[in-house]
Amino acid sequence: MGKxxxxxxADALEAVRRALAGVEQASRRRLSGPERLALVTAGLLVxxxxxxxxxxxxxxxxxxxxxxxxxxxxxxSWLTLDGRRSAKESAALVFTARDVVANEAVRDAALAGTxxxxxxxxxxxxxxxxxxxxxxxxxxxxxADLLDRATRTPASGLxxxxxxxxxxxxxxxxxxPEGQQARLEAQRHRAFLRRGLTxxxxxxxxxxxxxxxxxxxxxxxxxxxxxxxxxSRRAARDAGGLHDPLASGVGTGVxxxxxxxxxxxxxxxxxxxxxxxxxxVMAARTAPSLAGDRPRVVVTMRESDLRRRAEQAGVLTTGAxxxxxxxxxxxxxxxxxxxxxxxxxxxxxxGTAVRLVPPGLRAAVA
Numbered sequence: 001m002g003k004x005x006x007x008x009x010a011d012a013l014e015a016v017r018r019a020l021a022g023v024e025q026a027s028r029r030r031l032s033g034p035e036r037l038a039l040v041t042a043g044l045l046v047x048x049x050x051x052x053x054x055x056x057x058x059x060x061x062x063x064x065x066x067x068x069x070x071x072x073x074x075x076x077s078w079l080t081l082d083g084r085r086s087a088k089e090s091a092a093l094v095f096t097a098r099d100v101v102a103n104e105a106v107r108d109a110a111l112a113g114t115x116x117x118x119x120x121x122x123x124x125x126x127x128x129x130x131x132x133x134x135x136x137x138x139x140x141x142x143x144a145d146l147l148d149r150a151t152r153t154p155a156s157g158l159x160x161x162x163x164x165x166x167x168x169x170x171x172x173x174x175x176x177p178e179g180q181q182a183r184l185e186a187q188r189h190r191a192f193l194r195r196g197l198t199x200x201x202x203x204x205x206x207x208x209x210x211x212x213x214x215x216x217x218x219x220x221x222x223x224x225x226x227x228x229x230x231x232s233r234r235a236a237r238d239a240g241g242l243h244d245p246l247a248s249g250v251g252t253g254v255x256x257x258x259x260x261x262x263x264x265x266x267x268x269x270x271x272x273x274x275x276x277x278x279x280x281v282m283a284a285r286t287a288p289s290l291a292g293d294r295p296r297v298v299v300t301m302r303e304s305d306l307r308r309r310a311e312q313a314g315v316l317t318t319g320a321x322x323x324x325x326x327x328x329x330x331x332x333x334x335x336x337x338x339x340x341x342x343x344x345x346x347x348x349x350x351g352t353a354v355r356l357v358p359p360g361l362r363a364a365v366a
Contacts (some may be wrong), residue, residue: 048117049111052100052110052111052117054093054097055093055096056097058093059101060101062098075090076094099124100120102127103143105144105147106124107120114150114151115150116155119150119153119154126161126165127139127143130165138170141169142168142169149161191214191215195214224273225270232272
């Protein structure tokens with residue numbers, strides 16, 4: 001990377017890069033717990049300031065139309081050119097930048113590290129939702145109120161502070177029931193448009209899930225998951241902590257955590273609960289028959305290889321490899337379609353998962 005232009009900003013970024021490259025990783029081996037936590041706090045502060053600076057730089061580049069003039073492409077497209085960001089991630093970076101720089105005091109607080117970038121975005125959204133009838137003085141007080149709340153409130157809490165901030169700076173402009181209904185309806189509509197679920201393999205045996213649910217549906221989803229989580233905790237407590245139906249992998253296909261002596265986190269318990277829900281649907285055969293329902297394993301091999309291959313890894317339809325243990329567990333609950341060949345490739349056995357033709361044909365098409 002060549003010498004950056006930009007005076008003090010370029011010098012500061014280059015100094016940060018050199019400093020991070022020179023960190024001696026082994027020097028932290030003997031640190032105490034409080035010393036490690038102090039480093040985490042300092043690292044979060046620096047990361048927050050860097051994220052804020054990146055947002056400001058992106059916003060300035062967008063305002064100056066730098067990508068259009070230099071590369072003949074919109075900034076969101078330019079951000080994807082190095083292959084490190086998807087189009088969605090690039091767009092999110094630009095939208096975040098707009099929110100961070102929307103208010104000068106909020107921008108400066110983010111650059112100073114007193115508010116995080118997510119907090120700055122929430123403050124910008126609340127300020128946008130305030131009535132247009134507010135005076136400049138009232139808006140400044142609202143801004144100061146939100147910045148003060150940010151010292152003790154996460155971004156999600158700030159995003160819901162519109163009504164309380166308005167009560168503090170202009171009780172006469174308190175939102176009417178009709179106005180509140182209109183705002184909540186618009187919020188519900190935006191949440192519905194943002195709904196989505198992305199699935200991506202991490203290349204190390206896991207699949208990363210990232211999604212967005214409207215709050216009403218998310219609440220119902222979490223109630224079901226947390227009911228399984230609580231049932232698991234109670235079962236473990238009643239058994240003296242020796243057995244946890246979720247953490248032990250019963251019915252979930254996950255590795256037994258009690259053997260690894262790893263206490264499951266809430267996030268891990270929710271994933272296990274989700275696996276239980278999925279397997280319940282599969283076992284009940286309530287998923288659409290065309291492309292859903294329980295897994296189907298098609299075995300095509302020579303009889304002499306049958307036992308040997310049962311001890312090897314398997315391959316999913318996505319191309320991902322699974323361990324022999326996972327393959328055997330999958331076969332225990334899957335529909336098996338055997339096609340066993342002899343040494344000259346003659347069929348010794350050919351079977352179907354079911355005797356009826358229509359479901360088999362549908363499975364083959366799927």
